[in-house]
Amino acid sequence: MKDMIVQGLAQSYQQVVRTFAELLPRLAVMVIIIIIGFVIALLLKRIFRWILSLTKLDRLSEQSGASHALRSAALPSTTEFLSRVLFWIVWVGFILLGISALGIAQWQEQISHIFQLLPQILIAILILFVGLLAANFFSRAVLLASVNAGFRSPRLWSACVRFVIWILAISMALEQIGLARRTVTTAFSIVFGALMLALAIAFGLGGKELARQTLERYLGDKRREREKEEEPSPL
Amino acid sequence: MPEDVLLDDDFLRQLMNVGEVDILVGVPSHNNAKTIARTMEAIESSFQRNFWRERGVIVNVDAGSRDGTAQLAMEAHAAPRDGERGLNSLRTVHRIATHHGNGAFPGAAFRTIMAAADLARAKACAIISPDSGNVTSESVANLLHPIHRDGFDFVAPLYRRSRFDGLLARNVLYPFYRAAFGYGIRELHSGEFGFSGRLAAVCLAEDGGRDALRAWPEGWIATSAVSSQMRCCQAFLGARPPAPAVSGTDVVAAIRGAIDGLFCLLESRQSLWMPRTTAEPVQALGPDHDIAPDSPRINRKRILDMFRSGVSELRPVLQSILAPQTLAEIERLAPEADPQFRFPDEVWVKSLYELAGSYHRSVISRDHMIQAFVPLYRGRIYSFLLRHQESSAEEIEADSESLCLAFERLKPYLLDRWTAKS
Numbered sequence: 001m002k003d004m005i006v007q008g009l010a011q012s013y014q015q016v017v018r019t020f021a022e023l024l025p026r027l028a029v030m031v032i033i034i035i036i037g038f039v040i041a042l043l044l045k046r047i048f049r050w051i052l053s054l055t056k057l058d059r060l061s062e063q064s065g066a067s068h069a070l071r072s073a074a075l076p077s078t079t080e081f082l083s084r085v086l087f088w089i090v091w092v093g094f095i096l097l098g099i100s101a102l103g104i105a106q107w108q109e110q111i112s113h114i115f116q117l118l119p120q121i122l123i124a125i126l127i128l129f130v131g132l133l134a135a136n137f138f139s140r141a142v143l144l145a146s147v148n149a150g151f152r153s154p155r156l157w158s159a160c161v162r163f164v165i166w167i168l169a170i171s172m173a174l175e176q177i178g179l180a181r182r183t184v185t186t187a188f189s190i191v192f193g194a195l196m197l198a199l200a201i202a203f204g205l206g207g208k209e210l211a212r213q214t215l216e217r218y219l220g221d222k223r224r225e226r227e228k229e230e231e232p233s234p235l
Numbered sequence: 236m237p238e239d240v241l242l243d244d245d246f247l248r249q250l251m252n253v254g255e256v257d258i259l260v261g262v263p264s265h266n267n268a269k270t271i272a273r274t275m276e277a278i279e280s281s282f283q284r285n286f287w288r289e290r291g292v293i294v295n296v297d298a299g300s301r302d303g304t305a306q307l308a309m310e311a312h313a314a315p316r317d318g319e320r321g322l323n324s325l326r327t328v329h330r331i332a333t334h335h336g337n338g339a340f341p342g343a344a345f346r347t348i349m350a351a352a353d354l355a356r357a358k359a360c361a362i363i364s365p366d367s368g369n370v371t372s373e374s375v376a377n378l379l380h381p382i383h384r385d386g387f388d389f390v391a392p393l394y395r396r397s398r399f400d401g402l403l404a405r406n407v408l409y410p411f412y413r414a415a416f417g418y419g420i421r422e423l424h425s426g427e428f429g430f431s432g433r434l435a436a437v438c439l440a441e442d443g444g445r446d447a448l449r450a451w452p453e454g455w456i457a458t459s460a461v462s463s464q465m466r467c468c469q470a471f472l473g474a475r476p477p478a479p480a481v482s483g484t485d486v487v488a489a490i491r492g493a494i495d496g497l498f499c500l501l502e503s504r505q506s507l508w509m510p511r512t513t514a515e516p517v518q519a520l521g522p523d524h525d526i527a528p529d530s531p532r533i534n535r536k537r538i539l540d541m542f543r544s545g546v547s548e549l550r551p552v553l554q555s556i557l558a559p560q561t562l563a564e565i566e567r568l569a570p571e572a573d574p575q576f577r578f579p580d581e582v583w584v585k586s587l588y589e590l591a592g593s594y595h596r597s598v599i600s601r602d603h604m605i606q607a608f609v610p611l612y613r614g615r616i617y618s619f620l621l622r623h624q625e626s627s628a629e630e631i632e633a634d635s636e637s638l639c640l641a642f643e644r645l646k647p648y649l650l651d652r653w654t655a656k657s
Contacts, residue, residue, distance in 0.1 A: 059597060068555070137600065140552060144606040147548045148487045150541055154548050231486050232399040232533055232616065 023102065030098035037094020045087035052079040066133045078129075085125055093118055117177060124173035131169020135162045160195070167191055242350055246333035250354055253329045257289035258282070258379055259357035261348030263341055263426075264295060267365035268302040271295075272311035274365040275330070279312065281372035282328045286379070292329040294351050296344040304365075305332055341426070342452040349435040357432045359383035361390075364426030367475065369394075374472035378429035381468050381520060388465035389457055390429035391420045391517070394475035395525035398623060398631060399533065402616050403493055405635055407587065411497060412454070414642035415508040415649070418461050419516050421469060421523065423453045424493060429470070430456060437463050447503045451496025458500060462507050471521025487609050494605045498594045501653075509650060514643055526628040538617045539576070543569045545610020552607040556593040561585050565611065578618035580641040586611055588645060592652025 052058075061067045061078035075081055093115070100111045139162035146154030171188040242250075260278050264271055275293065282291045297305040309332055331351075335343050345362060352360045359382035363370055374392075381387040404424055413419040430438075438459045447455045460467050501508065546553070546569045553562055564582045571577075590608050594601055623631050 062598065068551075140599075140603055143548065144552070144603055147545050148541075148606060148609050149484065150537070150544075154544075231538060231613075232402055232620075233485075233489070 026102050029101045033098035033101060034091075034095055037091050037097070041087045041090035041094065044090055045083045048086050049079055049083040052082060057082075061133065066129070066136050068136070070132075082129070085122075089118060089122055120177045124176040127173045127176060128169055131165055131172070135165035135169070138162075138165060160199075164192070164195065242347065242354075243333060246331065246347075246351075247354075249331040249333075250351055253292050253331060253355060255290065256292045256329070256355045256357050257359065258286055258291045258383060259294060259348075259352045259355060259360045260291070260375065260379075261294045261296060261345070261351070261360065261362045262308065262365060263298070263344035263348070263362065264300060264304045264308060264365050265298040266300045266302050267304045268300070268307055270365040271304050271308045274363060274370045275308050275311040277370040277372050278363060278375050279328050279330075281375035281379075284372055285376040286383070289383070292331060292355060292357075294348055295330070295332040296347050297332065297334045298341075298344060299334060305334065308332060342448040342450075342455070345452040345456070346439070346448070349430075349439055352430075352432055352435040353439055357435075359429065359431060360435060361429040362427060367425060367427055369473060369476055371473065374427075377470045377472050377520070378427065381470055382429050382431050385468075386466065387429075387468045388431040388434045388463075389460035389467040391453075391457065391467070391469045392422050392425050392427045393469045393471045393519060393521060393523050393525075394422065394425070395471075395473065395522070395527050396475050397527045398626070398628075399620065400475070402619060403490060403612070406583070406615055406619065406638065407612075408493060408497060410584075410635070410639040410642040411587065413514050413639055414646050415501060415511070416458060416461060416504075417508075417511040417514045418457075418467065419514060419639070420457055420467065423451075423457055425475075426453070427472070428453055428456070430460070431465070434460050434463070434465055437465075447496065447499040450492065450499045454496055454500045455503075458504055458507065462504065468518040468520055469523060471519070471523070471525075474527055486613075487606065490609055490612060491602065491605050494590075494608065495601070498591055498601075501591060502595065509653075512646075514639075526631060533620065535617060535620055538613050538620070539573070542610050542614035542617060545607075545613065549607050549610060552599070552603065555598050556604050556607060557586055557589045561589055565614070568614065574621070576618060576621060578615045580638050581645070583611075583615050583638075584641045584645050585648060588649040588652050591649060592655055595653055596655070 058067065058077050058079050061070075067078055070076070070078060070081060076084070096111045096114055100108055139158040142161045143154050143158035146157050151157065167188060171185070175185065260282075262271070262274060262278070267274075275295075278293050282289075282293075295305065295308040297308070309330060333347060335347055348360070348362060351357075359379045361375060361378040363375060363378075378390050378392065381390045401422075401424075404422065408424060409419070409421050412423065434456070438456055441459060447458075457467065546565055550562075550566075553565075557565070561582060565586065568576070568578060568582070586608075590604060593599075594604055598604070623634070626634075
């Protein structure tokens, strides 16, 4: 009995030692891969930052208002932000590669799934960034046009435009990474449709007078003439 | 003539048939069927009465009108004056035409006219706008005589205007141009001016400044004259019909075009205006600040409301354009009671100089910056309307001069903002 216990323990010990001996080189490989990945990611980050600085992306981002939005969210400049995103994507890729080098069968499949997703994630981030640029630019354009045309609630119009572009960008990004495709498309359709319906109802009921005036303005010349008599000619 | 000024074969053939001329008048047109015939008649009449020994040509450059403007321009002829018989001129008044683009920018038409003047070796030239609505044979002669007779190279127009007409020119373009470039030319946005063949050749030979030419052709040509040490003057052309009051959309469009033109010119001529420290008057032939008694009906309350709402709603945009002190000052002005409302010269000048600096550095979209400036313009205009409801021409002129001096005094601030890194 005693011998059996000792033999069992010895076998277990040998098994652990053998497994550990087999795992140790793989662990070393994983650490090396992660370290090399870190260096490569760092290099790529610097190269990417240099390329972006040549394209003057920060200026474009500043002009469109995206930098302001990033600053409000306590994020760095556009160039720095995108460089950091690239760094993390590359390094996470190497970390996953390192983990797969351990040779644990159960993890292999999951890691290959994540690997397939990485380019999609990168594209999704780019879509979100372009959405941020477009949302800021167009919402500001609407704000300026509404203020200068004397519309009421210009910030509301501007916020609506920003919201719609953001919803569109987010749904496109989620669609890109294949996350609940049907749900996202349906949700977008519902939100967009509801927004339009709400606007139509608000304009039709709440803004009956405004709707009448707008139609008259387009159809009636007299009203248009009267509206023209407003400001002195600048030139 | 530079290669980029492309004249079509038909137009070149017409020019060759005309041969060399002494005077040339260009008429850029775009859907001006109502006024083009009167304009062409006035020019032809001016040739017959004032330049009857000179060889002359009228050049119509049409930007793709759809109302038959080009055809009307070629068909209109001056009727003989009462009591006049027989020959009015010793020369045939030639009339030639070409077209460019479809509603293209006026700079392209001006360049075509200059190229024609250069090829025809014209000595005295003028550009007359059919939009102005007050072209007479005397006004055409007043633009051409200083060049033909007195040897000037650039002649800007002067008009008798309604007191509230041209407030952008009075409050921004004239004082800004005078402070920056050192030449007090009052009217550089009317579409009418005179120039010598020599100046046409200089302008055509110039490289760069394409944006400025597109955005503000008159400013570009006047500045070419100034930079080439050519002689400039201003000539009185008579009364300009009072412009009807316009809608808010028209105001925004006019300001966008004018301010963009001014700033484009500043960018393309930095080496000319930056070192300049003094301003000199430009000789005026005739009264230079005449005011007509009539003024259009204006909705003043709406102008003030739009200034106030603009300042509060556009705060985040204005923050990126103006210095914090200037913005604070403007925000302090906004709620002021109606009769006491004043937009001080210094705040106005500083806000414009800060706008110029921000435009130069493109801190946000340039078009957005200019649009954000419109409410401030409305505030300034409201202040002007309140102050000069009953003012005489001299009082308005004194006010205008004091604004010009504020622009000149604060020019170092413009340089500071223009050269600032952020």
